[in-house]
Amino acid sequence: MSGTTLFDKIWNAHLVEAPVDGRPGVLYIDLHLIHEVTSPQAFSVLRANGLPVRQPARTVATLDHSTPTLPADASGKPPYLDAATEAQVQQLRENCREFGVAIHDYDSPARGIVHVMAPELGRTQPGMTIVCGDSHTSTHGAFGALAFGIGTTEVGHVLATQCLLQQKPKTMAIDVTGTLPADVSAKDLILHIIGHMGVAGGTGHVVEYRGPAIRALTMEERMTVCNMSIEMGARAGLIAPDQVTFDWLKGRPEVPSGADWDRATTAWSALQTDPDARFDKVVTIDAAAVTPSVTWGTDPGKVVALGDRLPEAKDAATRKAMDYMQVQAGQSMLGVPVDVVFVGSCTNSRLSDLQAAAAVLSGRRVAERVRMLVVPGSEQIKRDAEAAGLHEVFRAAGAEWREPGCSMCIGMNGDIAKPGQLVVSTSNRNFEGRQGKGVRTVLASPATAAASAVAGAIVDPRAFQGAAA
Ligand SMILES: CC(C)[C@H](C(=O)O)[C@@H](O)C(=O)O
Numbered sequence: 001m002s003g004t005t006l007f008d009k010i011w012n013a014h015l016v017e018a019p020v021d022g023r024p025g026v027l028y029i030d031l032h033l034i035h036e037v038t039s040p041q042a043f044s045v046l047r048a049n050g051l052p053v054r055q056p057a058r059t060v061a062t063l064d065h066s067t068p069t070l071p072a073d074a075s076g077k078p079p080y081l082d083a084a085t086e087a088q089v090q091q092l093r094e095n096c097r098e099f100g101v102a103i104h105d106y107d108s109p110a111r112g113i114v115h116v117m118a119p120e121l122g123r124t125q126p127g128m129t130i131v132c133g134d135s136h137t138s139t140h141g142a143f144g145a146l147a148f149g150i151g152t153t154e155v156g157h158v159l160a161t162q163c164l165l166q167q168k169p170k171t172m173a174i175d176v177t178g179t180l181p182a183d184v185s186a187k188d189l190i191l192h193i194i195g196h197m198g199v200a201g202g203t204g205h206v207v208e209y210r211g212p213a214i215r216a217l218t219m220e221e222r223m224t225v226c227n228m229s230i231e232m233g234a235r236a237g238l239i240a241p242d243q244v245t246f247d248w249l250k251g252r253p254e255v256p257s258g259a260d261w262d263r264a265t266t267a268w269s270a271l272q273t274d275p276d277a278r279f280d281k282v283v284t285i286d287a288a289a290v291t292p293s294v295t296w297g298t299d300p301g302k303v304v305a306l307g308d309r310l311p312e313a314k315d316a317a318t319r320k321a322m323d324y325m326q327v328q329a330g331q332s333m334l335g336v337p338v339d340v341v342f343v344g345s346c347t348n349s350r351l352s353d354l355q356a357a358a359a360v361l362s363g364r365r366v367a368e369r370v371r372m373l374v375v376p377g378s379e380q381i382k383r384d385a386e387a388a389g390l391h392e393v394f395r396a397a398g399a400e401w402r403e404p405g406c407s408m409c410i411g412m413n414g415d416i417a418k419p420g421q422l423v424v425s426t427s428n429r430n431f432e433g434r435q436g437k438g439v440r441t442v443l444a445s446p447a448t449a450a451a452s453a454v455a456g457a458i459v460d461p462r463a464f465q466g467a468a469a
């Protein structure tokens with residue numbers, strides 16, 4: 001008999017009832033994260049059926065998508081885009097009060113993008129099952145947790161039962177061999193991987209990222225990688241926990257301490273794929289071959305290394321994407337004029353991301369033609385960044401320093417660009433119109449985004465390393 005994968009270990013430990021004859025299994029959920037967009041209907045269903053939230057202590061709410069990133073006015077009211085976004089926030093507040101769920105409201109020092117704040121609090125822990133009505137729940141897989149997005153109906157199921165009906169996914173290993181070159185980021189790595197796999201390459205699979213290049217990543221970098229797993233269609237991304245994970249978690253508010261910590265780390269250390277375990281699919285990626293990369297099209301699989309030429313427009317979908325993005329087969333993305341730069345989102349809004357952008361901007365100016373927004377992922381990151389003086393670097397360079405939230409990643413709060421504008425964005429999706437009607441999104445690393453803000457056009461950030469003269 002062959003060994004067991006990390007995925008199977010977590011799956012088996014949480015199975016209340018195994019899937020049989022095509023019927024889904026019942027999976028126990030350790031942590032349910034909720035935000036204002038995908039939870040209102042679920043609470044309405046509970047209310048209509050007279051059901052309580054089964055385990056409020058395993059449910060955590062935050063405000064992120066619809067929250068303004070400009071500070072409140074003199075009366076203390078946040079400047080909402082419209083009545084609908086304000087009502088959404090108010091509804092989550094009321095639902096949490098009525099059902100006894102903890103919410104990180106504006107007065108919470110821990111509020112932030114759901115996939116940023118839960119790890120910060122130490123709510124995200126190895127070996128857990130974690131769900132949220134949000135596709136980028138895959139982020140939490142960086143800790144060796146089985147974490148994936150669910151639909152609003154399922155949010156209701158989990159609220160009511162703390163369980164989820166689930167078909168067993170297939171397993172895939174992505175072995176990242178070698179060493180990532182200096183000045184090439186985790187964002188470049190995951191863009192490269194998605195470019196290689198395509199947007200459907202991971203469909204139906206839970207992907208475990210392995211190998212020396214993954215082991216060498218910090219927790220923040222691992223979160224960036226796992227965050228975008230969904231963009232290749234994967235159900236979830238996973239990285240086995242190790243000392244890097246434990247060091248990052250130790251001392252966080254919701255993490256066990258003392259003897260409980262020792263017991264926890266002993267248990268977590270067993271969360272490894274056995275050497276003889278078999279995956280349904282294995283893919284190998286050479287980290288040494290990764291260079292700064294960006295997207296050129298309207299899905300995250302249309303990736304090109306900076307300086308390389310865009311592919312031929314051989315099908316209608318490619319031609320459509322090129323038309324929308326106003327790019328042509330055979331050109332490079334270097335030198336493409338930039339209107340807006342967005343540094344933020346659950347992919348790249350953590351302290352190290354802001355530091356990478358600040359390192360480029362320090363002593364330099366954002367180009368006249370460019371508007372640049374820097375949006376920390378959480379209140380904690382905002383405090384840490386300000387303590388380190390990063391906000392001053394951004395402001396001195398001419399960038400806007402905002403309040404935490406999803407912001408221009410999706411633009412639900414009103415942070416959008418103008419039709420036709422090109423945004424270099426550190427987020428994870430470049431769909432048509434996502435950052436505003438007719439807006440063209442180019443996904444990039446924080447360093448590439450910041451360097452392009454200075455140049456006013458897409459540039460290779462390696463030309464900007466080191467302090468400005
Ligand atoms: C609003 C929410 C449902 C959505 C998601 O599921 O991912 C959003 O976070 C996104 O990034 O598109």
Ligand code: SF4
Pocket residue numbers: 064065113114115134136345346347405406409410427428
């Ligand atoms: S930052 Fe963007 S991708 Fe992440 S949860 Fe918010 S909208 Fe979704």
